[in-house]
Structures are given as structure tokens and as C-alpha cells.
Amino acid sequence: MTFYEELHEKLYTGHEIIDKQHQDIARSVALFYDHLINKHHKQTILGFLNNSLNLTEAHFLYEEEQMDKTQFIMKHQHKSQHENYLNEIRKMIKDMETDQLDDMQKIGKIIKNWVFNHIIGMDRKLVEHLLII
Secondary structure, three states: OHHHHHHHHHHHOHHHHHHHHHHHHHHHHHHHHHHOOOOOOEEEEEHHHHHHHHHHHHHHHHHHHHHHHOOOHHHHHHHHHHHHHHHHHHHHHHHHHOOOOOHHHHHHHHHHHHHHHHHHHHHHHHHHHHHHH
């Protein structure tokens, strides 16, 4: 099973917009991961990583707007996870750009684990809340 297929199976939440955003992020992450594993040029890998970051930022903004509109009880914890993840990825991008990142595979593992854990844990709770409002 490819990285994208593995992500695709686990991303479904039942919210059309959030699911579409998750799929877009998963495609972008899968392209990034594929280029990373195949040891393509650093600038190419950075391009895919930056694209994934941009899609993720837009997705987080959408989720956070929904949380604010609907008074989601776990919004502070959810937003905190978003902020921590974005800071971690931005730091890795900076380290990668300045050749200070020794383990390129670490980025892929962190992204993959975070996507699974966050979507399965936090996003599904948000969607449950949104669907009953």
C-alpha cells in the first residue's frame, strides 16, 4: 500500500469540505514523501513540503473558523495542536534550507504520524460536533 493509499483510507471524517481538504493535503504529502524517499533534489522536496504546508495552513484556518462559529469546546486544545505542528514544520523547512537537518526521513515520519493522530483524534471530534450543530 502506498503512503497516499494508507492516508486516504484513514482520512474520512464525514464532513465534505474537511474531507476534501484532507485529501488535497494527503496528495501533497504523498508527493513530498515520494520525492524524499527517492532522494530527489532538495529544492524539489522543499517545494512539495512548502505546498503541503500552505494547504495545511488553509485547512487549519477553515477548521478554526468553524470552531469559533460553533463554540467548539475543545477549540483551544485543537488550535494549540495546529500551532505546534506548523511551528515544527516551519522549523524543519528552515533547517532543511540551511542544511542543518541531518535526517530527512524524520520529516516524513513526523508528518505521517501527525496526520494520522490529529485527524483520527482531533478532527473527528470536531466533525462530530459540526454535524450535530
